[in-house]
Amino acid sequence: MKAYMFGVDVGGTTVKLGLFRTTGELEDKWEIPTNTENGGARILPDIAGAIRDKLKEKDIAPQDVEGVGIGVPGAVLDSGVVNRCVNLGWGVTDVKQLLSGYLDGMRVEVGNDANVAALGEMWNGGGKGYQNIVMVTLGTGVGGGVILNGRILSGSTGAAGELGHFKVNAEETETCGCGKKGCLEQYASANGIARMAAKRLAAEPETETVLRKLPKPTSKDIFDAAKQGDAFAASLVEQVGELLGKACAYVSCTVNPEAFVIGGGVSKAGPIVTDTIERYHRKMAFHACENTRFELAVLGNDAGIYGAARMLL
């Protein structure tokens, strides 16, 4: 194993990069803009350029670099080919071969961004010490990543860990981003929680709650109010916890991980999130997986670069 490695997390607006020692220490991290013009043709050359510049700056020889791990927002096949990344403008793109070519044959490993973040949390975050975790990311949507025996499970079409698209409500009339209706992320993402709150506030005009004082209560407002004892906000938190606890119970009966790691913006509300989900999970899981642990993610936006680098180990 060589001394250094890079972890790269490609987002729709910025690319995050990290220079790591292969022993695990993050030596440096920085960002470059994501250039999505011309079908994202500049993205990989820009990343290669940023890596070359960093090597020069730090006086590191390319032969001391183990490789580059890269997480991208799309389905990734085991070959390192990305099926399509709408946010980047990419069609089918052989990221592994192309980026390696731009870096004179340097080793490249590619993963889906949500899966890569899960691997990062397992390596150096909320899932440290476990080898089998499922990460659930409660952000704009609900994402997920399945790590088994320390490795990402991609699935046969790159769709493993898409927990946000569990159908949980047959009565839903609004359409999810995926094109179907009643997906978990329509209720348990930051947007979904705010949407549920707005609907219930309108449907229950008699209920008193501090949330009425806010023009558009966010997921953060709801968790804050629940922590301060607002009964309506607390009942929303229970609803979200029940949906997620049930979904996690399904996941437990399928892959039976050691722990769930809960991340994303919503998880910043802290233990109230994991405690509520865990309580419902325990109630609904098969007895042999009742005691699965629930941990908070800790790496935040750095999970991607950690996990990307970890793919090389």
Added chain:
Amino acid sequence: MKAYMFGVDVGGTTVKLGLFRTTGELEDKWEIPTNTENGGARILPDIAGAIRDKLKEKDIAPQDVEGVGIGVPGAVLDSGVVNRCVNLGWGVTDVKQLLSGYLDGMRVEVGNDANVAALGEMWNGGGKGYQNIVMVTLGTGVGGGVILNGRILSGSTGAAGELGHFKVNAEETETCGCGKKGCLEQYASANGIARMAAKRLAAEPETETVLRKLPKPTSKDIFDAAKQGDAFAASLVEQVGELLGKACAYVSCTVNPEAFVIGGGVSKAGPIVTDTIERYHRKMAFHACENTRFELAVLGNDAGIYGAARMLL
């Protein structure tokens, strides 16, 4: 790889044994009774005796045997230790070490019976040609097995693939064998389907159906009637298909297999079973896994011995 291997499937009443060539051919199969007296203390010695007798009968030297694979009805840890088998009378039992000891150090691999059957179907049955399948067994209960990259996924406490205990009905008043309420197997096992039919027949006294002529319609009666155009029976089949299709959609969003293999007594009704489940799965699965295949199991009671032997390869 040596020339021969044994696959053993331990049930509560009989132990099935198979002598295989390591190239995959089943040379011979037979059964012995399961002696559950004295906490099942005779079961492993009896199996060792049956294997020795077969080697003598076939004039095969022990050094030409790759090993013995064995499936047991209980949770199996990766170490080959069985956590408990209620049906056999076993407490925590180191099956791998004990059986190997009775066979002069022969290699032994141990798996849970449902997982082992899934591996058998992948190797030589309905899942042939795939490396990533989930088997759903619709028998007395609803069992399951997850095979990823050609290997059994046991899970951190041996509970991977326990799809029968997905909670699908929060209103259920009867208790499942697992101790909780509203489990998939209370509706989609052979017993569960018959139970649902009896409830609906009582609740809908005006509905005409050929099932009323039977004292206690079984799952087979219901599928037979549906195939002959009985509308009530067909609506029961739809209910079961919807529950299973939805459960499989959750599994798809978690591990994203290439195919589901549907087995167990209920699956003997044929393509009506897989077609109905597949239709609902397609409707409810995330778009990237909509086209997951549905296959019928073909090995029947032999799946266990096939899969047990396959663990050695």
